Amino acid sequence: MLTFDNRFLRELPGDPERSNVSRQVFGACWSPVDPTPVTAPRLLAHSREVAAALDLDEQAMAAPELLAALAGNGRLPGMATYASCYGGHQFGQWAGQLGDGRAILLGEVINHQGQRFELQLKGAGPTPYSRRADGRAVLRSSIREFLCSEAMHHLGVPTTRALSLVGTGETVIRDMFYDGHPVAEPGAVVCRVAPSFTRFGHFELLAARGDRALLQRLVEFTLARDFPERVAAGPANDLAAWFREICERTARLMVHWMRVGFVHGVMNTDNMSILGLTIDYGPYGWVDNFDPGWTPNTTDASTRRYCFARQPAIALWNLERLAEALAMLMPEPGELADALEHYGEVYAHEFRAAYAAKLGLERWQDDDVDLLEDLYGLMHRAEIDMTEFFRSLASLDIGQPSVEVVQESFYRPDLRQRFAGDLLQWLQRYAARLRQEGLPADRRAARMNAANPRYVLRNYLAQQAIDLAEQGDLRRVDDLLEILRRPYDEQPGREAFSTKRPDWARHRAGCSMLSCSS
Numbered sequence: 001m002l003t004f005d006n007r008f009l010r011e012l013p014g015d016p017e018r019s020n021v022s023r024q025v026f027g028a029c030w031s032p033v034d035p036t037p038v039t040a041p042r043l044l045a046h047s048r049e050v051a052a053a054l055d056l057d058e059q060a061m062a063a064p065e066l067l068a069a070l071a072g073n074g075r076l077p078g079m080a081t082y083a084s085c086y087g088g089h090q091f092g093q094w095a096g097q098l099g100d101g102r103a104i105l106l107g108e109v110i111n112h113q114g115q116r117f118e119l120q121l122k123g124a125g126p127t128p129y130s131r132r133a134d135g136r137a138v139l140r141s142s143i144r145e146f147l148c149s150e151a152m153h154h155l156g157v158p159t160t161r162a163l164s165l166v167g168t169g170e171t172v173i174r175d176m177f178y179d180g181h182p183v184a185e186p187g188a189v190v191c192r193v194a195p196s197f198t199r200f201g202h203f204e205l206l207a208a209r210g211d212r213a214l215l216q217r218l219v220e221f222t223l224a225r226d227f228p229e230r231v232a233a234g235p236a237n238d239l240a241a242w243f244r245e246i247c248e249r250t251a252r253l254m255v256h257w258m259r260v261g262f263v264h265g266v267m268n269t270d271n272m273s274i275l276g277l278t279i280d281y282g283p284y285g286w287v288d289n290f291d292p293g294w295t296p297n298t299t300d301a302s303t304r305r306y307c308f309a310r311q312p313a314i315a316l317w318n319l320e321r322l323a324e325a326l327a328m329l330m331p332e333p334g335e336l337a338d339a340l341e342h343y344g345e346v347y348a349h350e351f352r353a354a355y356a357a358k359l360g361l362e363r364w365q366d367d368d369v370d371l372l373e374d375l376y377g378l379m380h381r382a383e384i385d386m387t388e389f390f391r392s393l394a395s396l397d398i399g400q401p402s403v404e405v406v407q408e409s410f411y412r413p414d415l416r417q418r419f420a421g422d423l424l425q426w427l428q429r430y431a432a433r434l435r436q437e438g439l440p441a442d443r444r445a446a447r448m449n450a451a452n453p454r455y456v457l458r459n460y461l462a463q464q465a466i467d468l469a470e471q472g473d474l475r476r477v478d479d480l481l482e483i484l485r486r487p488y489d490e491q492p493g494r495e496a497f498s499t500k501r502p503d504w505a506r507h508r509a510g511c512s513m514l515s516c517s518s
């Protein structure tokens, strides 16, 4: 059914200890561990695109042995289960060993085109890295991860994917607000899929422990398996050039997050993918009313380390930690500093390209920065919805700009009134800028609509789907999965899924603030 070829296991050293007891693991990149079976697994949803990428047709998706594997209840031929060992900086502090505490890899699948994918169950029970936690995941956070990974892919944002969402039939105890009120919630397991789940933290842990030999091996392995084009390009492709590529990929990823209004919420170095993918969907969120300081993560509310506007700077900070780890292998670590500088250049370059498209400009000019910054200041003060505003802007008549076209993007009538004059002034400046380029209106609108999504997984939309799913009704999950497959298209009849956050959701848990407890 699936063809496995488990290189991570075969080529990197494993933990000789076989018991599933929490421990520090030295001299190994992984520990063997079996998922813990669940009582009543049910396939609640799956991504047909991911299934197709794995050569799984609808019949295969319906097979009991596949469901068993995706629930952690059974093993397919060739499958081997393990948890990987990594560390990380959490909220700016070195946290030591973390590891896959509630993720269990099922091995690596090769599809008929020779593409390789790691499959990983999230929430399939404890591993040697679980510390005192249970290794499980609740349905609400599993739905959020499942839907958002697929939505991000369709938005064109690099991301890990999700094959399946399986209900376990069991409950998981969580104290959502950390206020001493634990509740039994339905449990679930998501099967995540990516070419590699390797994180910055995998390298950091080995360097922190002074294990130079294993660090060298892991770097060579990662290059060979996850960056084959680099190896093929020959010996000029050294460590520094590889790190430079990681900086580039990370810069591109940050531009994507900033252009679509995504806030990850927990940008610890253990949540940074070596491939520059969005990884580990937890208390993430989507910007509604534009606010650079907004963070969806309640744990981050006081310091706002991981708020929307700081993400590009935090990514750089994280790259610096990776550079420190790799420096152990470099005779000339100065090259790593060059690569870190390159991060800023790539970010600036890609950001201009992305925002030229969002604003419908053919070419970005230097003073467009002022135009954008003034807009951002205004959007913040006037509490304007980011997604709605940029999408509506494409309909502006640049011969006769008016605030009408972006009416809907205001949350508060009083602020709409107060800022209408300022906004009109901005729209006039913007229209003049567009007239200077002379792009025909239909071409400009097409360019903007391909860059400004109509549909994103707004926090309240995910929460509505969760509320229904917890009652046993999965239809909203299916609807969202379907709608978010074409985020840049107008979808007549589905306008309700693009409306800005309703009032009831402004302060509701899951809609504007999220806890790490998942």
Ligand code: AMP
Pocket (backbone or CB within 6 Å): 098, 099, 100, 101, 102, 103, 129, 130, 131, 133, 134, 135, 136, 137, 266, 270, 271, 280, 282, 518
């Ligand atoms: P996160 O903040 O979700 O990226 O998780 C940080 C660390 O805590 C990782 O090592 C996770 O594997 C671990 N972890 C988070 N939740 C659980 C859980 N319910 N059971 C076991 N380990 C967990």
Ligand code: MG
Pocket (backbone or CB within 6 Å): 270, 271, 280
């Ligand atoms: Mg994590």
